[in-house]
Amino acid sequence: MSELVALDGVSVHFPAGGGGWFGGPKRVLRAAERVSFAVAAGETLALVGESGSGKSTLGNVVAGLQVPSEGTMRFRGKVLDKAGWKEARRAIQIVFQDPFGALDPRMPVSAIIAEPLLIQGSADAAARRARAAELVEQVGLPMDALNRYPHEFSGGQRQRIAIARALAPRPELIVADEPLSALDVSIQSQVLNLMKELQEQYGLAYLFISHDLAVVNHLVDRVAVLYLGRLVEVGAREDLFDHPSHPYTQALLNAVPRIGRKRARGQTIKGEMPSPLHPPAGCVFHPRCPKAADICRIDVPALLPTGRGGHDAACHFRE
C-alpha cells in the first residue's frame, strides 16, 4: 500500500490565556504532542480516544484547517507547502459531526454539494450542476433534493448531503470527524454502509475519527489510539482489538458493553483525563494506569513495535 497522507511529529499548541502585560505567565494548551501516523491510499484509519484526546484537532490538521505548531505533513510523499496544499485541498475533504451546522441554511443543496468545485474553479456552472445531480443520486437522495434547502432534511439526509459535498471534487481522502455520533442508531448503519460502498467504488481512504469502538470495528483497517494528545497505540484493527498492548487501550476495550458478559471489576479506568494545560510528567497515562511504576513517572515511553507486524505501543510494559 502506498502512503497517501502522513503526519510527522505534529504538535498543536493553543495559547490559553496569560502572557501580555498583566496576564502572568503564558499558558499553553497542548492539544497534540509529536503525533506521527500515515494513511495509505484506499485504507481506513480510525483515530479513537476520549473527548479531549485531540482527535478532532488532528483531523483539522489533516484537512488543512489547523496549522500545526510543530512537525510537518506529507501528501504523496512530499512535504506540504503552500503550493502543495492547492492540490491537497482537492484531494482531502472533510465531513463534520454535526449535520445541522455543516450545511449553510441559506444555500440550496445543489450549491452546497458543488461548492468545492466552485471554490477551486474547476468546473463551470453547468458542469457543477450536473455533478451535483450525479452525486445526489449516488448518496441515495431523491433528485428533487437539489433545489431544496437544508432545513427540509433530516439529520441522516443532511449527513448524506455533507458526504456528497466531500465527494464532489473526487477526493482521495475524506476526514470524517465523528460523522455518525449525531445520528440515530438506525440511521448510523445506513450512513456507515454508504461510506463503505463509496470506498469500494472510488478507492477512497478515510481518516475516521470516533469514540465508538463498535462502529470502528465495523469499518476500519487500522486503529490509532490517542490519549491526551499523544498517540499511545497503533495497529491493524483485528490485532489491536484482540491483543491490546497499551493499558489504556485495554481499559478502553473493556469499557465497551457486550451482551452476555459481566463487566469485570477493577478493569475500568479510574478518574478523569488530566488537563492538557498541565500534562503529567513521564507517561501521561500514569496517574490512571494500573501498571504504573516509578519509571512511568519519569520517562516518556516511545512508540515502539510490540513484535506483531505494524503494531506499535507507547508503554514501558507493552504486551
Add this chain to the structure above:
Amino acid sequence: MSRLEGAVSPWRLRRRRFLRHRAGVASLGVLGVLVMFALAAIPMQWFGWDPDATDLFARFDPPSAKHWLGTDEAGRDELIRLMVGGQMSLLVGVLATGIGGVVGVLIGLCAGYFGGRVDAVLMRFTDGMIALPLLPLLIVLGAVDLTKLGFSRGFAHSGAAGFWRIVVIIAIVDWTAIARLVRAATIALKERDFVRAARASGAGAGYVMTSHVLPNVATPIIVAFTLTVGRVILFESVLSFLGFGIVPPTPSWGNMLNNAQELVISAPALAIYPGLLIFATVIAVNFLGDGLQHAFDPRSET
C-alpha cells in the same frame, strides 16, 4: 415548477421565492410608479411646466385644468413641484442609505471576519462615530465652505452641492448601526462548520464573506436598510428645515411638508400631498424588504 428539473442557481431560486411574495411584488410596483412619477417631471418641463414659476395672483388655488393639484403659497404648480421633489427625496433616500449601508457592511464584515487588531481599530472608530453628538456635527458639516475644499464657486452654490452635502452627511452618520450588526453576525458565523468546510476546500476570505456570511446576515441587513430609507427621507426635511442641504426654492418632499406646516389650517392639501407620498414610499420600501427577506430566508413562509 416541475418536480424533476435539474439544479437551478441560488439566485434564480431566490427570485422565485420573491415573486411568490405578493406584498413584496406589489411594493416593487408601487415604487416603480413613484419613480416614474418623479421622472415624468423631466418631459413635463420641456413642455413649459416650471416648478419655480411663481404667480402671486394665484396663491392657494384649488385644483383646476391649469394646475391639476392647485398651487402653493407662492402660486407655484403643486404637481410639478411634487414630481421634482420626488426626484430629490427618492435619490437622497436611496443614495444615502446605499452609501452608508455599503460602508457599514464592509466595515462590519472586515472587523468580524479578521478579528484581532483589525477588529479593534475598526470598532473603536465606530464607537467614536457613535459618540459624536449628531446635531452639532450636522451644523458643522452643513456649514463647511465647499470652495475651501477645492470645489468651484458655481458648484458650491448650486442645488447639486446641497443635494450631495445631504447624501454625504447622512452616509457619514448612519452606517454605525449596520456595521455593529454585521460584525456580531460575522463573528458568530465564521466558526460554523459550513464555513470551515469551505475553508478546507480552499475558500478565501472574499468567498466566505460573499457566499456564506452575507446571505446569512441578509435578514437583519435588509430590515436595517428599509428602516433607514424612510428615516433618511424625513431626516432630509429636518436638515433642510435647519437650512442645510436642499434649500427652497428647490423642492423636496421633506421641505414641502415642512413649509406646509405653518399653513396646515389654511391649505391642508399642501401638507397632505407630500405626506402621502412619503408615507407610500416608506410603506412600499418596508414591504419590499419583507419580500427580500422571504427570498433570502428559505425557512420563512408567506
